[in-house]
Amino acid sequence: MNVSAYLRRIGLSAVDHPDRQFLSRLQENHLLHIPFENLDISLHRPIRLSLPQVYEIVVERGCGGFCYELNGLFHWLLRECGFHTTLISARVREADGSFAPEFDHLALLVLLETPYVVDVGFGDCCRHPLPLTGEELEDISGRYRVISKADGEGYALQKKMEHNWVTEYYFTTLPHELQSFTPMCEYHQTSPASTFT
Numbered sequence: 324m325n326v327s328a329y330l331r332r333i334g335l336s337a338v339d340h341p342d343r344q345f346l347s348r349l350q351e352n353h354l355l356h357i358p359f360e361n362l363d364i365s366l367h368r369p370i371r372l373s374l375p376q377v378y379e380i381v382v383e384r385g386c387g388g389f390c391y392e393l394n395g396l397f398h399w400l401l402r403e404c405g406f407h408t409t410l411i412s413a414r415v416r417e418a419d420g421s422f423a424p425e426f427d428h429l430a431l432l433v434l435l436e437t438p439y440v441v442d443v444g445f446g447d448c449c450r451h452p453l454p455l456t457g458e459e460l461e462d463i464s465g466r467y468r469v470i471s472k473a474d475g476e477g478y479a480l481q482k483k484m485e486h487n488w489v490t491e492y493y494f495t496t497l498p499h500e501l502q503s504f505t506p507m508c509e510y511h512q513t514s515p516a517s518t519f520t
Contacts, residue, residue, distance in 0.1 A: 358387030390444030409498035
């Protein structure tokens with residue numbers, strides 16, 4: 324990876340100290356410069372979870388992508404910048420209120436003084452790292468928090484909708500390899516039941 328080229332793609336000029344402030348700047352700039360989109364799916368271009376291929380598409384060709392591409396690539400950038408980060412699986416809330424299966428969404432867990440959820444591949448989401456402490460953060464797209472699930476089995480990323488907190492997705496902190504997301508990545512490209520098709 325050419326880190327300088329990636330940073331230029333998101334409007335930054337240099338690597339800084341791997342702290343919360345720099346992480347927040349990376350996340351926000353990524354969201355502002357690289358679109359969340361499913362054009363390759365609409366054009367029937369197969370998406371493979373190969374980081375060099377995703378790098379070529381997103382950084383060199385200036386395209387966007389969806390969660391597996393964007394968060395997978397951002398994970399690589401963060402590691403190159405000195406962050407300790409892992410890939411995590413999330414189960415996104417469906418329109419009927421149910422939750423999708425494991426590996427439906429790829430997000431990141433970044434360990435600083437405490438763990439943070441970082442997500443540049445969810446479309447309309449928080450622009451800054453969210454701690455797993457319940458601390459509420461507000462930005463231009465709304466008010467967010469991460470809380471422990473009532474059953475103690477993982478966490479819920481929530482957004483305030485009028486007067487209620489709505490869970491956007493559930494996740495655990497169990498680390499995964501990028502290839503673990505391949506079956507769901509293929510499902511979202513090919514299934515008539517996928518929201519992306």
